[in-house]
Amino acid sequence: xxxxxxxxxxxxxxxxxxxxxxxxxxxxxxxxxxxxxxxxxxxxxxxxxxxxxxxxxxxxxxxxxxxxxxxxxxxxxxxxxxxxxxxxxxxxxxxxxxxxxxxxxxxxxxxxxxxxxxxxxxxxxxxxxxxxxxxxxxxxxxxxxxxxxxxxxxxxxxxxxxxxxxxxxxxxxxxxxxxxxxxxxxxxxxxxxxxxxxxxxxxxxxxxxxxxxxxxxxxxxxxxxxxxxxxxxxxxxxxxxxxxxx
Amino acid sequence: xxxxxxxxxxxxxxxxxxxxxxxxxxxxxxxxxxxxxxxxxxxxxxxxxxxxxxxxxxxxxxxxxxxxxxxxxxxxxxxxxxxxxxxxxxxxxxxxxxxxxxxxxxxxxxxxxxxxxxxxxxxxxxxxxxxxxxxxxxxxxxxxxxxxxxxxxxxxxxxxxxxxxxxxxxxxxxxxxxxxxxxxxxxxxxxxxxxxxxxxxxxxxxxxxxxxxxxxxxxxxxxxxxxxxxxxxxxxxxxxxxxxxxxxxxxxxxxxxxxxxxxxxxxxxxxxxxxxxxxxxxxxxxxxxxxxx
Numbered sequence: 001x002x003x004x005x006x007x008x009x010x011x012x013x014x015x016x017x018x019x020x021x022x023x024x025x026x027x028x029x030x031x032x033x034x035x036x037x038x039x040x041x042x043x044x045x046x047x048x049x050x051x052x053x054x055x056x057x058x059x060x061x062x063x064x065x066x067x068x069x070x071x072x073x074x075x076x077x078x079x080x081x082x083x084x085x086x087x088x089x090x091x092x093x094x095x096x097x098x099x100x101x102x103x104x105x106x107x108x109x110x111x112x113x114x115x116x117x118x119x120x121x122x123x124x125x126x127x128x129x130x131x132x133x134x135x136x137x138x139x140x141x142x143x144x145x146x147x148x149x150x151x152x153x154x155x156x157x158x159x160x161x162x163x164x165x166x167x168x169x170x171x172x173x174x175x176x177x178x179x180x181x182x183x184x185x186x187x188x189x190x191x192x193x194x195x196x197x198x199x200x201x202x203x204x205x206x207x208x209x210x211x212x213x214x215x216x217x218x219x220x221x222x223x224x225x226x227x228x229x230x231x232x233x234x235x236x237x238x239x240x241x242x243x244x245x246x
Numbered sequence: 247x248x249x250x251x252x253x254x255x256x257x258x259x260x261x262x263x264x265x266x267x268x269x270x271x272x273x274x275x276x277x278x279x280x281x282x283x284x285x286x287x288x289x290x291x292x293x294x295x296x297x298x299x300x301x302x303x304x305x306x307x308x309x310x311x312x313x314x315x316x317x318x319x320x321x322x323x324x325x326x327x328x329x330x331x332x333x334x335x336x337x338x339x340x341x342x343x344x345x346x347x348x349x350x351x352x353x354x355x356x357x358x359x360x361x362x363x364x365x366x367x368x369x370x371x372x373x374x375x376x377x378x379x380x381x382x383x384x385x386x387x388x389x390x391x392x393x394x395x396x397x398x399x400x401x402x403x404x405x406x407x408x409x410x411x412x413x414x415x416x417x418x419x420x421x422x423x424x425x426x427x428x429x430x431x432x433x434x435x436x437x438x439x440x441x442x443x444x445x446x447x448x449x450x451x452x453x454x455x456x457x458x459x460x461x462x463x464x465x466x467x468x469x470x471x472x473x474x475x476x477x478x479x480x481x482x483x484x485x486x487x488x489x490x491x492x493x494x495x496x497x498x499x500x501x502x503x504x505x506x507x508x509x510x511x512x513x514x515x516x517x518x519x520x521x522x523x524x525x526x527x528x529x530x531x532x533x534x535x536x537x538x539x
């Protein structure tokens with residue numbers, strides 16, 4: 001054995017080939033699980049896509065680095081399931097490019113935060129976290145409330161998502177900017193189109209409490225309120241396996 | 247010099263390299279390194295056999311131990327539920343008022359309540375349940391929708407202005423912003439509303455405004471808040487005479503409320519918390535209130 005290695009070391013080409021073979025084993029072990037991805041990722045026919053406004057909110061979430069302190073993955077551990085709800089399924093991140101599972105929790109997990117608190121609370125909390133949670137160490141994000149959301153380029157964001165596999169239709173891409181405006185302006189004439197394109201379960205309301213303008217606050221709150229709400233695949237799974245979330 | 251040469255001092259083989267008379271030893275890899283390398287390789291082989299490991303096209307090797315994270319967490323949850331079953335069963339089956347009279351069960355409520363409240367309710371209502379601007383104090387005697395156990399449990403279940411199908415709905419219109427009242431009328435009615443809990447106002451310098459506001463109130467507010475301003479728990483309209491304020495009782499706050507309206511939201515908890523959880527929260531809150539009075 002040592003003799004073979006010793007001889008191999010003295011042959012440059014042979015040794016380079018041997019290094020490539022050995023290191024490709026490591027690569028193969030990492031890639032191989034993807035060959036079975038169709039069998040291991042659950043099915044969720046009811047899965048909804050992010051609306052343009054929610055996608056804009058997701059981009060703000062990434063821009064502000066929220067993922068550095070908040071994870072979006074509930075692990076298969078009893079204490080996490082009891083606190084945050086059913087554990088996360090792979091399919092729930094199907095349209096997340098990139099995924100925001102995270103691995104650090106300075107703040108709580110946000111995978112199922114959608115609908116847990118009111119819009120008004122989310123806004124108050126982002127403007128000044130300590131006004132509602134005195135012990136919070138989260139920074140304030142006051143500028144979200146006063147910065148108008150850039151919506152003119154949302155069609156391009158949707159196109160980029162479509163290139164990596166999110167099935168946005170041409171209609172959705174063409175109306176992306178109008179839909180972002182419509183979703184945050186419930187009394188406007190563009191609101192109906194959002195529901196028509198993205199489904200009845202879409203939240204159409206003024207997320208920041210001011211229907212007269214669409215701010216970054218509208219977008220981020222719209223995104224937070226949809227987290228964990230795109231499919232109820234996890235809820236169904238939970239009902240089958242435990243039947244008691246207490 | 248040749249490859250087969252040995253170092254006379256250590257007995258190790260030489261590599262055959264030589265630089266300016268310095269020769270290189272071909273020292274063998276130390277035995278502990280071989281030992282640990284072999285041990286970890288053997289461990290991985292055993293691990294592959296026992297645990298889920300290799301992908302096989304459409305499936306994967308399940309491992310002899312049959313360990314699966316999802317069945318394990320389901321088992322853990324079930325075990326925990328079994329441990330609690332002695333009291334969760336009772337809380338689920340018994341009436342709220344019966345539990346209130348049962349000292350050992352109330353002891354459990356007092357222990358489980360803070361964790362549930364802290365995790366779900368405290369962000370709005372505060373860790374001490376005393377609320378804040380826009381979020382009612384839950385320890386006082388003022389209840390928007392009624393403070394008996396069944397009603398509180400129902401409010402927790404369906405929420406207020408929430409996305410639940412049976413949610414309680416209560417909207418205070420924006421009387422000023424939507425031009426139902428002009429600015430003067432709003433100012434007058436604010437004076438009147440303040441005088442309801444502060445009788446000194448009715449006779450002081452604002453007496454005229456209070457009198458004018460009374461008429462505005464009768465025409466625009468009494469339908470929900472009642473002729474006497476005592477509110478209505480059927481509509482979640484607050485009592486304006488009791489000195490408890492959700493959005494503040496100072497002149498500016500009351501003006502903002504009348505001018506811009508209020509549509510406070512409390513999320514519905516039916517889909518997030520079990521019946522037992524909601525019952526514990528109800529009892530915990532009512533217990534908090536009774537302890538503090």
